[in-house]
Amino acid sequence: MKDNNNKRRLANGLSRRNFLKTSGGLVAGAALVGGLGSAPAFAKQRVIKFGYVTPQTGPLAPFAEADNFILNGVREKLKNGIQIGSRTYPVEIIVKDSQSNPNRAAEVANELILSDEVDLMLVSSTPETTNPVSDQCEINEVPCISTVAPWQPWFFTRGGKPETGFEWTYHFFWGLEDVVENYTNMWDSLNTNKVVAGLFPNDGDGNAWGHKELGFPPVLAKKGFTLVDPGRFQSLTDDFSAQISAYKNADAEIVTGVVIPPDMTTFWSQAKQQGFNPKVASIGKGILFPSSVESLGQAAHNLSTEVWWSPNHPFNSSLTGQSAREIATGYTQSTGKQWTPPLGFTHALFELAVDIMQRVDSLGEAEAIRDALLATELDTVVGPISWKNGPVKNVAKTPLVGGQWRQGGDFMYDLVITNNQTAPMIPVASDMQPLS
Amino acid sequence: MDWVNTIVQGVLLGGLYAMFATGLSLMFGIMRLVNIAHGDFIVLASYLALVVVTSLGLSPLISLVIVVPLMFVIGYVLQRYLLNKTLGDDILPPLLVTFGMSIILQNVLLEVFSADSQKLSAGALDIASITVSDQLSVGVMPLIVFISGVAIVGGLQFLFYKTELGRAFRATSDDQDTARLMGVNNSHIFALAMAIAMAVVAIAGVFLAMRTNFDPTVGPARLLYGFEAVIIGGLGSLWGTLAGGIILGVAQAVGAQIDPGWQIMTGHIVFLVILIFRPRGLFPRSVD
Numbered sequence: 260m261k262d263n264n265n266k267r268r269l270a271n272g273l274s275r276r277n278f279l280k281t282s283g284g285l286v287a288g289a290a291l292v293g294g295l296g297s298a299p300a301f302a303k304q305r306v307i308k309f310g311y312v313t314p315q316t317g318p319l320a321p322f323a324e325a326d327n328f329i330l331n332g333v334r335e336k337l338k339n340g341i342q343i344g345s346r347t348y349p350v351e352i353i354v355k356d357s358q359s360n361p362n363r364a365a366e367v368a369n370e371l372i373l374s375d376e377v378d379l380m381l382v383s384s385t386p387e388t389t390n391p392v393s394d395q396c397e398i399n400e401v402p403c404i405s406t407v408a409p410w411q412p413w414f415f416t417r418g419g420k421p422e423t424g425f426e427w428t429y430h431f432f433w434g435l436e437d438v439v440e441n442y443t444n445m446w447d448s449l450n451t452n453k454v455v456a457g458l459f460p461n462d463g464d465g466n467a468w469g470h471k472e473l474g475f476p477p478v479l480a481k482k483g484f485t486l487v488d489p490g491r492f493q494s495l496t497d498d499f500s501a502q503i504s505a506y507k508n509a510d511a512e513i514v515t516g517v518v519i520p521p522d523m524t525t526f527w528s529q530a531k532q533q534g535f536n537p538k539v540a541s542i543g544k545g546i547l548f549p550s551s552v553e554s555l556g557q558a559a560h561n562l563s564t565e566v567w568w569s570p571n572h573p574f575n576s577s578l579t580g581q582s583a584r585e586i587a588t589g590y591t592q593s594t595g596k597q598w599t600p601p602l603g604f605t606h607a608l609f610e611l612a613v614d615i616m617q618r619v620d621s622l623g624e625a626e627a628i629r630d631a632l633l634a635t636e637l638d639t640v641v642g643p644i645s646w647k648n649g650p651v652k653n654v655a656k657t658p659l660v661g662g663q664w665r666q667g668g669d670f671m672y673d674l675v676i677t678n679n680q681t682a683p684m685i686p687v688a689s690d691m692q693p694l695s
Numbered sequence: 696m697d698w699v700n701t702i703v704q705g706v707l708l709g710g711l712y713a714m715f716a717t718g719l720s721l722m723f724g725i726m727r728l729v730n731i732a733h734g735d736f737i738v739l740a741s742y743l744a745l746v747v748v749t750s751l752g753l754s755p756l757i758s759l760v761i762v763v764p765l766m767f768v769i770g771y772v773l774q775r776y777l778l779n780k781t782l783g784d785d786i787l788p789p790l791l792v793t794f795g796m797s798i799i800l801q802n803v804l805l806e807v808f809s810a811d812s813q814k815l816s817a818g819a820l821d822i823a824s825i826t827v828s829d830q831l832s833v834g835v836m837p838l839i840v841f842i843s844g845v846a847i848v849g850g851l852q853f854l855f856y857k858t859e860l861g862r863a864f865r866a867t868s869d870d871q872d873t874a875r876l877m878g879v880n881n882s883h884i885f886a887l888a889m890a891i892a893m894a895v896v897a898i899a900g901v902f903l904a905m906r907t908n909f910d911p912t913v914g915p916a917r918l919l920y921g922f923e924a925v926i927i928g929g930l931g932s933l934w935g936t937l938a939g940g941i942i943l944g945v946a947q948a949v950g951a952q953i954d955p956g957w958q959i960m961t962g963h964i965v966f967l968v969i970l971i972f973r974p975r976g977l978f979p980r981s982v983d
Contacts, residue, residue: 318912320810462954492955495916497711497907498944500704501951501958503829504697521908528906531705531822532834554814554908556821616858 294451306621307350309612310371312382312392313605317359319370321548322384322407325602328590330354331611336578341616348622352609353377357388365391372399379404379615379628381608384601386412386463391401393428402629405429406604410434410654411473412463424652427625429632431607431644433659435467437681438565439478440534441661442541444680445563446484447511448691451538453484457504458499458516458526461491464544468517475515482580487511499526503535517543527555538693539563541661547622548595552664552672559664559672562695566662566676567640568603572685576640578610583640596668607639658682700831701952702945707833709944710841711906713937714899715917716924717847724931724980725868726774726782726885728789732797733921736742736893740766740900743908745813753891755815755905761949763897770893775886780884797914804911812908815901840902847895848937854891855933864888868931923966929976938977942969 311330313323318580330352338352353375357364364387371377372395380394380403389405394417396403404430405413413430446453459469468474469488479486487509489502503526506514514537518526523545530536546552552559570587583591586606587598611632618631635655636645642657649655661678668675677691715737722728730736740762747758781788823835823920856863866874875881903909903917924943928935943962950961969977 316805316810318810318893318910320805321812324809324811490955492951493959495913496958498704498948498951499960500701500948500953504700506832508697521913524814525907528836529834530820532824532832532836533700534826535830548811550811550813551908554812554816556814556816556818558822558927662944 275646276436277293298541305348307343307348307616307622308375308377308379309350309352309609310375310377310380311352311354311369311608312357312365312368312380312388313354314359314384314388315354317357317612319357319359319385320603321388321550321599324539324596325590325599325605326354328593329602329605329609332579332589332606337613341613342617343616343622350616357392359387361387361391363397364388368392372396372401377401378622378625379612381405381612381680383407383605383608386416389413389430390417391426393425393430397425397428400427400625402625402632404608404615404632405430406432406608407601408432409438409467410650410656412467413623413650416463416653417651419651421651428630429653429655431611431641431646431655431657432604433565433567433656434650434654435474436478437656437659438468438543439475440681441565441678442515442563442601442658443478443482443484443539445661445678445691446539447482448678449539449693451512452510453513454509454511455479455484455486455513455515456502456509456511456537457486457488457501458514458518458542459488459491459518460494460518460522462494464517465491468543469536484513485509495520496522498523499529500533502526503530503533506537507533507535512538514540515542516545518545520545520548520554523551524554527558528537531558536694540694541565541693549670549672549674557666560666561659561663561692563663563677564674565693566674567600567657567658567675569600569662569674570598571676572603572641573638574638574642576606576610577637578613581640585639589660603641607641607644611635611637611644658685660685660687663689665689696831697952703831703833705945705948707837707841707944708948709937709941710837710844710903711940712920712924712943713940714840714844714895715903716921716928716936716940717844717851717933718892718896718899720925720928720931720933720936721851721888721895723925724933725864725888726778727786728778728782728867728889729786729793731790731793731913731918732800733793733896734916734918735765735797735800736896736914737900737917738804738909738914740897740913741776741813741815741904742804742808742896744815744904745808748815755817755901756777758815758845759771759898759901762901764892766893766900767890770896771886771890773893774889775882778889778945779882779885801911801914808911810910810912812910813904814908815904817905821905835964838905840906843898843902844937844940844957847898848933851895851933860887863902892928920962923962926976927966927969929973929979931980932976932978935978935980937978 282602315323340347355367380396382405384407386408389408428430459465489505570584572583575582614637615631644655646655662674662676664672665675675688679687680684738884743762744758747761781792825834826832924939946965947958947962951958
């Protein structure tokens, strides 16, 4: 709500100083006395500003569902401000909605940089949000931390060169290589004929996964799997009969792909209707959220997917000391909803922001914040994060494991970790089971 | 055998498209009203069904008993008190008003139901199928959708050509002034027509909700195929709309069989080809 008010005031033509006065009102009253006369005097009463761009409305909104819960916790924790040097500064988190639209994301990032003059930009949820915001930060030389997008579409799609990388924008998440690794590990633990049905749509993710050199095909071939890939299809299609008959003809026992939830539902119902019954189905994106899995009805039991984060991850928050389990339980208690993977990553994003600001010597220089960011060695609720040994300069990787959606737990479906070969510190809850 | 399967699945898909299109066809046929918000009304009906199903614990198919009359009333009120005021010589006002309604509907649904994707589960019916041969299984749900589509078109055809109300519909559509001279209340007739169209939309919405996920923003994606089916079939012809839907469905299925990348494209190409050779569609009803 607050950022809407601010925007309206700005739009009505109030000067930036008046705007600062308004936000300054949040600060202790005494701060106002001397602060408004001149800009340098005001600088002493500075506020640490975090900008946060997230898709709160539109098709990507499920990613941002936990935002308010996390933000409330973080604001409560930071109500006494952050100490930098000998001074304690109040913290303001300015949240902007990208409306699931890349253009809008770039626009609000610009507002945050130029009007709000944020010290550190935070952005989350899919390349449609992270990339335009990161690009704006790179151009305007504002430090930026990004997450919740596989690192390749964040790095390479923005024109990143592994040798030089970016100066101002940094990312933490896993990559496509981890997905391939986890999926094939899961498949190897079952007895199949190693024929894989590929369901790749004609969008950014589908083309990346199905890419002949950088995607699934080369890795699958190397590991002895045969891929049946009928070709790219348009998302939101109503009919998968052609793909299903191709898979049936090739006798595929494994299904993989990266499809949006409505397509997953259509595909899976049609597969069942038309008598295609694979032994294992590992799907990205389409069964990420419990609500999408529930919409598959009884047919979703034992569908598998990559697990970014779960309450069973043995990590604690550096900000609140809570364990992953405690954060997930707190979320369910306060919202009545089941935990989702972005919950952990949104929390970790703010852990990093606070940790970095605490290590800055003095406020006001972007370089100082960037250097503090580069020196990060933090154990967060999604795992240890450091930019010193990523696959490329600007990327820190978090561990990824594989799991299956199972019935019979606290919720209609629970995501159970069934393979941890890539990250043994995360415990396995159960063995991999074939689809019935 | 692959091709038999392709054609059968394509025909069944066509039933779904025809159902999306019938409401549009009615509105255009009688009121000359192009309803940009058509897809959003389908999604609205899906959400109404969701509320009925979750609050009363009914099966989605039975929720039709409540959702259809509800949409009928919404349609009547909407046409009588809003859309009638926009109709006239200029085709632009109704377009703009329905475009506005589309945006309002999406945002109201987002506000009320959040962005979570939803689906109505019909239990075992979701994945039930009839096995004809090893290569050919027909899903029960798509079959129900197809049969309902045919039944709706048949029913409307009867209403239009065999009843007094149907005569009033056709008369008002052909010549508003003369119809009025004969004692027909045009606004009431238009409102009734919209009400019937919305009842069909309600059925389409419930079937959409049972078939796949829906969220507040999926409406517009459902609009395009509906439009194409109406145009292929010929404006104002209900059987034409059914034929249009089936042609589109089969074209897409055949395209997908060649290469999934061609699925949507083939539908559009067939649409364009028909537009070139039969600019007024296959079975146009009226000459105007």
